[in-house]
Amino acid sequence: MRPINGDDVIAAVEGSTAVLGTAVERDWKGVRAGRLEWSCRETADHIVTAFMGYASRLAVGAQDWLLFDVTVDEDAHNAAVLDVIRSTGALLAAVVRTTPRGVRAVHPYPFGSADREGFAAMGVAEVLLHTHDIAEGLGLAYEPAEELAEAVLTWLFPHVQPGPAPWPTLLWATGRGELPGRAPVTEWRWQNNLVIPAERLALVGVRPAAARDLRLGGDGGFEWLEGGPFEGTRVASTYMMKAYESGVHRPEFGVFALVRHEDGRAIGGMGFHGVPDEEGRVEVGYDLVEGARGQGYATEALRMLTEWALARDDVDTVFATIEGDNLPSQRVVSRAGFTRATVEEERAAQEENGADSDLQLHIRRR
Structure with a gap:
């Protein structure tokens, strides 16, 4: 791109x-x-x-x-x-x-x-x-x-x-024309991307142009640490583009690149699986380039993104689903303030989403 x-x-x-x-x-x-x-x-x-x-x-x-x-x-x-x-x-x-x-x-x-x-x-x-x-x-x-x-x-x-x-x-x-099947626009604003700062990195909102490039195997306009972007970021970008193309994408609940302050390199991706539901619940996911793991970056970014979300009126709960054998990811969410859901909550989530019974549900509430 x-x-x-x-x-x-x-x-x-x-x-x-x-x-x-x-x-x-x-x-x-x-x-x-x-x-x-x-x-x-x-x-x-x-x-x-x-x-x-x-x-x-x-x-x-x-x-x-x-x-x-x-x-x-x-x-x-x-x-x-x-x-x-x-x-x-x-x-x-x-x-x-x-x-x-x-x-x-x-x-x-x-x-x-x-x-x-x-x-x-x-x-x-x-x-x-x-x-x-x-x-x-x-x-x-x-x-x-x-x-x-x-x-x-x-x-x-x-x-x-x-x-x-x-x-x-x-x-x-921009209120200057008509499109078949769409109501006239009377008020409008363009939107620059959201950036959420953390201590050692920034969560930089990925725009549709960048997500499209990431989906197609490009770098999305970011300078990545060797080995990046990881596959999870590309998959998340694919889902984001589907939301954009169907008209339901909300940028603040999209994908973020994790960019280090020290060298300007992207070291991973983090974001939401969609907009909050009617009960104010939103799911978060993330990955890191292998060379950036084990240094607390995921915890730092997840803590900031979660706190940003919970400060909003439309979010009451942020949750993550993690495989039972993924101990590093479980430690990340724990350090970021998440707690393991109850057995009943996990079972309800698995039934609702048709999820694997091996997946754990971790929650952080307002």
Whole structure:
């Protein structure tokens, strides 16, 4: 898998300016941009503001908003505005290319930050969607490259079920179009991935684009410790993609890569087998690359993920099912605060799920 990057920002800008460049002599200030309240000119200015904001925050890994303003001269010709879009787009692309893996900077929705891929995807989204708005206002035909629209969906819209084609799906997901069989969208947000920090590692939410690559035998865009990713992570990614493709995936209850702080390497995977049920129960699973075992990483990650889940209103119980002869995994859950379920609870769980009678049920409650 090639993660979304600065080249995609440049490609999006080139496609945008090629179309809008055919209408630079038109009145952009007096024409509304599609369904927006902004004029076409205000919308073009917004692209510049977004590029500068994303680039400046990512460049320094800012954890707070940078207090500055960027404006395009009110009297600037439309052609000059496109030049500024090109230049600020190139700036964002350069920052994305040079920012180290794992650096995150502030972005409000929904989890407070984004990494370089997130900022690249947001930049591409700004260009694609607002070029559509301007083109619609000016009566121009515009459709971006399919791979760009698909990249935005798989990096920023993990909660949106894929449609028959990426571009109409993206327009529908952002309230700009219709899809047969789906209700109109009136409110929307894109979603950067969740990262849960622990002492020696971070649990980094795996996006659909990365899960697809892991399912197909790739690295998911992570730098793995030798021997990784382990088979359990690939299987979990397969189930996650099935949930995504069927429209029931919730990113916060997906798969996480365990990434060490000391070297930025992924050493395993951990995550949930689905969303909480009606009684607030959710199952967790995990694996580690062999070279990372026996060092307490799984315990540390499981403790953090479980505490994160139990702090939510929709989770009352986190449980894990473990084979009776898997003593190392049993020790992990025990150190993470889980207790063995009663015989009755285990028997009920086995009957409910058709599970092997050799499986043990371990539980941690709120």
